[in-house]
Amino acid sequence: MELLKIEDLTKRFGGLVAVNRFSLSLSQGDLAGLIGPNGAGKTTIFNLITGVYKPTEGKIIFMNKDITQKKPHQITALGIARTFQNIRLFSKLSVLDNVKVAFHLRLRSNIFAAVFDTPGYSKQELEMEAKAEELLKAVGLLELKNERASALPYGHQRKLEIARALATQPKLLLLDEPAAGMNPEETIGLMRFIQKIKEDFDLTILLIEHDMKVVMGICEKITVLDHGSVIARGTPEEIQNNPEVIKAYLGTGGVYARS
Amino acid sequence: MYKKRSFWLTVVAVSLFFLFIYVAQNSLDAYIIRILNVAAIYVILGVSLNLINGFTGQFSLGHAGFMAIGAYASALLYMSPQLKAMNFFIKPLIWPLSEIQMPFFPALLIGGLLAAGAGFLVGAPCLRVKGDYLAIVTYGFSEIIRVLFNNLQSVTNGPLGLKGLPTYTNLWWSWGWAIFTIFFIKRLIDSSYGRALKAIRDDESAAEAMGVNLLYHKTLAFVVGAFFAGIAGGLLGSLVMTIDPNAFNIFLTFQIVLIVLLGGLGSITGTVIMGAAMAFLMELLRAVEVPMNFFGITIPGIPGMRMLIFSIILMIAVLFFRRGIIGDREFSWEGFISFFKGRPSRGREGE
Numbered sequence: 001m002e003l004l005k006i007e008d009l010t011k012r013f014g015g016l017v018a019v020n021r022f023s024l025s026l027s028q029g030d031l032a033g034l035i036g037p038n039g040a041g042k043t044t045i046f047n048l049i050t051g052v053y054k055p056t057e058g059k060i061i062f063m064n065k066d067i068t069q070k071k072p073h074q075i076t077a078l079g080i081a082r083t084f085q086n087i088r089l090f091s092k093l094s095v096l097d098n099v100k101v102a103f104h105l106r107l108r109s110n111i112f113a114a115v116f117d118t119p120g121y122s123k124q125e126l127e128m129e130a131k132a133e134e135l136l137k138a139v140g141l142l143e144l145k146n147e148r149a150s151a152l153p154y155g156h157q158r159k160l161e162i163a164r165a166l167a168t169q170p171k172l173l174l175l176d177e178p179a180a181g182m183n184p185e186e187t188i189g190l191m192r193f194i195q196k197i198k199e200d201f202d203l204t205i206l207l208i209e210h211d212m213k214v215v216m217g218i219c220e221k222i223t224v225l226d227h228g229s230v231i232a233r234g235t236p237e238e239i240q241n242n243p244e245v246i247k248a249y250l251g252t253g254g255v256y257a258r259s
Numbered sequence: 260m261y262k263k264r265s266f267w268l269t270v271v272a273v274s275l276f277f278l279f280i281y282v283a284q285n286s287l288d289a290y291i292i293r294i295l296n297v298a299a300i301y302v303i304l305g306v307s308l309n310l311i312n313g314f315t316g317q318f319s320l321g322h323a324g325f326m327a328i329g330a331y332a333s334a335l336l337y338m339s340p341q342l343k344a345m346n347f348f349i350k351p352l353i354w355p356l357s358e359i360q361m362p363f364f365p366a367l368l369i370g371g372l373l374a375a376g377a378g379f380l381v382g383a384p385c386l387r388v389k390g391d392y393l394a395i396v397t398y399g400f401s402e403i404i405r406v407l408f409n410n411l412q413s414v415t416n417g418p419l420g421l422k423g424l425p426t427y428t429n430l431w432w433s434w435g436w437a438i439f440t441i442f443f444i445k446r447l448i449d450s451s452y453g454r455a456l457k458a459i460r461d462d463e464s465a466a467e468a469m470g471v472n473l474l475y476h477k478t479l480a481f482v483v484g485a486f487f488a489g490i491a492g493g494l495l496g497s498l499v500m501t502i503d504p505n506a507f508n509i510f511l512t513f514q515i516v517l518i519v520l521l522g523g524l525g526s527i528t529g530t531v532i533m534g535a536a537m538a539f540l541m542e543l544l545r546a547v548e549v550p551m552n553f554f555g556i557t558i559p560g561i562p563g564m565r566m567l568i569f570s571i572i573l574m575i576a577v578l579f580f581r582r583g584i585i586g587d588r589e590f591s592w593e594g595f596i597s598f599f600k601g602r603p604s605r606g607r608e609g610e
Contacts, residue, residue: 050468076470088465090458092525092587101458104451105470111479114450115443125451168470 329489374489
């Protein structure tokens with residue numbers, strides 16, 4: 001089943017074309033990668049999918065619904081969650097509360113029920129607590145639940161961000177450079193972790209990554225972006241041998257010699 | 260178990276407090292009672308502004324405007340028709356208002372609701388701007404209210420103000436509302452809604468990505484904050500017996516911001532302490548406004564010297580105590596008890 005379909009997506013910032021006629025199709029259960037040199041427009045695409053930016057042209061269809069003009073919180077409610085390239089936790093909230101915030105959009109009580117703690121609200125609050133603890137257990141942060149988020153070490157912050165994204169109950173998870181700043185050992189752990197949550201939570205994952213070991217290791221489909229345009233698509237093997245991709249990453253040695 | 264114990268301790272503490280109010284209302288002298296009333300009003304103002312500025316992270320300078328709306332609306336509703344006729348001698352009060360009179364409580368409530376309505380009208384469009392710009396826009400709103408009230412002669416009596424208001428405000432009303440404000444806002448910020456507000460404060464983009472509706476929640480903070488500011492305005496009007504538009508100027512907002520900053524952005528406990536302290540400080544500092552004799556040099560009394568001292572306090576606070584007297588920590592019974600048992604307390608976020 002087709003989960004996400006992006007058609008001819010274009011985003012211009014003034015004269016700069018950040019994303020140019022980008023298309024992508026993801027099926028339920030895919031684990032796809034989006035790679036490209038710095039400034040290729042990868043994060044812009046994430047911001048377009050999640051509604052942070054409005055596209056100049058093009059369409060984004062998620063589960064047969066056009067989400068192009070929707071607001072970020074509506075898109076999250078429909079089932080797309082994300083993490084950020086530079087970690088963005090709620091720094092003054094506890095680890096547990098960071099996860100609980102993500103359940104707020106499913107809350108069915110109004111503000112008076114919450115303030116006066118009606119039985120209906122109380123029940124939902126307890127459910128939130130239990131589910132949040134379950135998620136923290138899944139990512140191995142349960143013992144740290146009362147710590148401030150800003151007090152966590154870097155690797156744990158990454159995991160908390162993923163736990164928080166999972167709490168919104170997504171069908172599609174967008175990971176923006178999950179391995180950034182990790183050492184090789186941590187990176188291997190992360191790869192296993194991503195595959196595990198994909199199975200456990202029945203997710204479709206699209207990830208941006210610079211670490212080729214991660215991308216080539218776990219992604220089944222890869223899209224390569226350069227200067228806002230797609231230059232290659234395919235399996236890891238196809239991408240590794242694609243001359244266009246090699247040119248985009250390494251440049252061509254002969255250019256100066258010839259001119 | 261802890262939750263239950265804390266609940267009963269709170270019930271006992273609040274009962275004891277009201278017992279104190281009962282004794283105070285009947286035995287203390289009028290001057291002290293008045294300061295205690297002002298203290299309660301400062302507490303309401305501080306806590307409600309802290310909801311907007313400290314917990315939601317939206318720097319608002321509109322509190323005086325919301326207060327003015329609450330003060331005028333409730334006064335126009337609880338004043339007797341005769342009193343209104345006496346006040347509006349230049350231009351008569353417009354029709355339905357000139358005939359209506361209702362008891363204090365519903366009048367106060369309607370004042371609060373109108374202020375909340377203004378909070379909604381201001382909040383919704385204002386929240387497209389952030390930071391300093393929001394401060395400027397909300398300050399602008401507060402000034403617009405002041406100028407409007409100065410010129411709406413047939414509704415507000417213009418710069419003449421309303422005089423001879425009946426004094427309904429006593430310690431029961433003022434501290435009753437103060438306790439309710441603390442209860443309501445404390446429960447709000449500890450609820451799921453409160454977590455959403457604090458998430459907005461910590462990181463707006465991330466909050467939005469987690470499904471928090473920014474517009475709804477920011478407006479919510481403004482509406483709730485403005486409601487209690489309106490109530491405080493109504494209580495203040497009936498306490499000082501006279502209101503005029505120029506009483507609700509930027510200096511009033513400045514005082515409330517001072518309470519919040521000194522008490523600690525994001526700490527209700529600190530705001531309550533500071534709000535009450537501010538009422539007493541304002542009275543103690545009257546001493547600096549009377550003429551003084553220093554070793555033969557006579558310093559004439561300058562009205563407004565108090566504000567100068569407050570400015571200095573604010574500067575010291577900004578330089579050395581940026582997080583206020585207790586930061587964003589809160590009072591908790593667990594912390595209180597372990598303090599007396601000599602055990603290290605966890606200190607924050609407890610019931």
